[in-house]
Amino acid sequence: MKVAELARLESVSADTIRHYVRVGLLVPEKDGSGYHTFNRHDVSRLRFILHARDLGFTLEDIRLILDEAGKGKSPCPVVRELIEPRLCEARKRLADMQALVERMESAVTLWSSLPDCEPCGDHICHLIEGDSEQLFDKGGACCE
Amino acid sequence: MKVAELARLESVSADTIRHYVRVGLLVPEKDGSGYHTFNRHDVSRLRFILHARDLGFTLEDIRLILDEAGKGKSPCPVVRELIEPRLCEARKRLADMQALVERMESAVTLWSSLPDCEPCGDHICHLIEGDSEQLFDKGGACCE
DNA sequence: TTAAACCTGCGAGCTACTCACAGGTCAAGC
DNA sequence: GCTTGACCTGTGAGTAGCTCGCAGGTTTAA
Numbered sequence: 001m002k003v004a005e006l007a008r009l010e011s012v013s014a015d016t017i018r019h020y021v022r023v024g025l026l027v028p029e030k031d032g033s034g035y036h037t038f039n040r041h042d043v044s045r046l047r048f049i050l051h052a053r054d055l056g057f058t059l060e061d062i063r064l065i066l067d068e069a070g071k072g073k074s075p076c077p078v079v080r081e082l083i084e085p086r087l088c089e090a091r092k093r094l095a096d097m098q099a100l101v102e103r104m105e106s107a108v109t110l111w112s113s114l115p116d117c118e119p120c121g122d123h124i125c126h127l128i129e130g131d132s133e134q135l136f137d138k139g140g141a142c143c144e
Numbered sequence: 145m146k147v148a149e150l151a152r153l154e155s156v157s158a159d160t161i162r163h164y165v166r167v168g169l170l171v172p173e174k175d176g177s178g179y180h181t182f183n184r185h186d187v188s189r190l191r192f193i194l195h196a197r198d199l200g201f202t203l204e205d206i207r208l209i210l211d212e213a214g215k216g217k218s219p220c221p222v223v224r225e226l227i228e229p230r231l232c233e234a235r236k237r238l239a240d241m242q243a244l245v246e247r248m249e250s251a252v253t254l255w256s257s258l259p260d261c262e263p264c265g266d267h268i269c270h271l272i273e274g275d276s277e278q279l280f281d282k283g284g285a286c287c288e
Numbered sequence: 289t290t291a292a293a294c295c296t297g298c299g300a301g302c303t304a305c306t307c308a309c310a311g312g313t314c315a316a317g318c
Numbered sequence: 319g320c321t322t323g324a325c326c327t328g329t330g331a332g333t334a335g336c337t338c339g340c341a342g343g344t345t346t347a348a
Contacts, residue, residue, distance in 0.1 A: 002295080002296085003295080004294085004295065004296090013336085013337080014295090014296090015336065015337055015338080016335085016336065016337090018297075018298085018336095019335070019336055021297095022297090022298085023335090033296085033343070034296080034297075034343090035295085035296060035297085035343090035344090036296085040266070044266040044267075044268075045268070047273075048268045048272065048273055051272050051273060052272050053335095054247070055247060055248060055251055055272060056244055056247070058334075058335090059334075059335070060334090065269065065272075069268045069269060072263065073263075074260045074262050074263065074269075075268065075269045076260035076261055076269060076270075076271055079255075079269055079271050079272060080255060080271075083248060083251065083252060086248065087245070087248045087249070087252065090241065090245050090248060091245055093241055094238070094241040094242060094244075094245050097234065097238040097241050098238060100200055100234055100238075101231070101234050101235055101238050103198070103199060104199060104200050104227060104230065104234060105231070107199055107227065108227060108231065111223075111224060115220075116218045116220035116221060117218055117220055118218050119213040119216065119217075119218065119219065122185055122188040122189075123188075124188075124189070124192045124209075124210065124213045125192070125209065125213060125218075125219045126220075127220055127223050127224075128192065128196050128199060128209075129192055129195060146326075146327085147326080147327075147328095148325085148326065148327090157306080158326085158327090159305070159306055160304085160305065160306090162327090162328075162329090163304070163306085165328095166328090166329085167304090177312070177313070177327085178312090178328075179312090179313090179326085179327060180327085180328085197304095202304090203303080203304070204303090
């Protein structure tokens, strides 16, 4: 099986698979023409990688897990250990994204009642510059 | 004012400022020693960049906005136009993050009641491989 | 035996920094 | 005047996880 076929089979891009090959997560053989050929074992390995990725593991994490299993050991302890910091990071990023979306929505709402401005001096755009202070300072309305 | 002083003043890293210089968002003069020197105008420009960044604009967006203002035009229409797709993307990423965190939390909960496994054949780790199907397929149990 | 369609691996590029590094600047001390 | 050391500089390269571009190879139909 070549890259494109595997990609179709697992619903990922051929580039993604090539990337995994490049970083050593997948190690397919090469046929006479220098093309990568994937066997049954490679397919389940890819499937594993995609599952792990969708659980928030980094490719480096996945490499560690695969290494552990490759040594014949149980990878479960590593898996349990690695997901903790990933979960913390994910929660942090989620909170950041939530705050960002709220800031953006407040901005859009606020701006809808503001006219366009002309730049003058060091002033560039009052939408972003001046009034956005209301969006950042959570201390309540300052001038209304 | 040199890089480090400006960095302290605006509470960003010197590397961040150097990055903005490198990509052309900041265009400070050079003194006799080849060091960048920032004037009052550069400071307010940086402040603007940071505000815009915190509203979810990309550096490329910010460049467009600054270009528009630099031509003497009002950047507001561009700003209003650019924030729409950014807000959509941010909402999308927020939803993705929310789903990811939920998957991770479900996984951790589920795994706490599962024992460690040994790898055998194409099977690598049942935590990620087998049981995680419950986390992905919302359609209910398929074979139990 | 071409022609066209499809596929390949590999290099480079993407965002927004961050780090490493060789070397420059400058005040304090002798 | 000279040296030591702290601090600072710009530039090149590296980060994650792909994604794109490209020159060229393979395969299939006419």
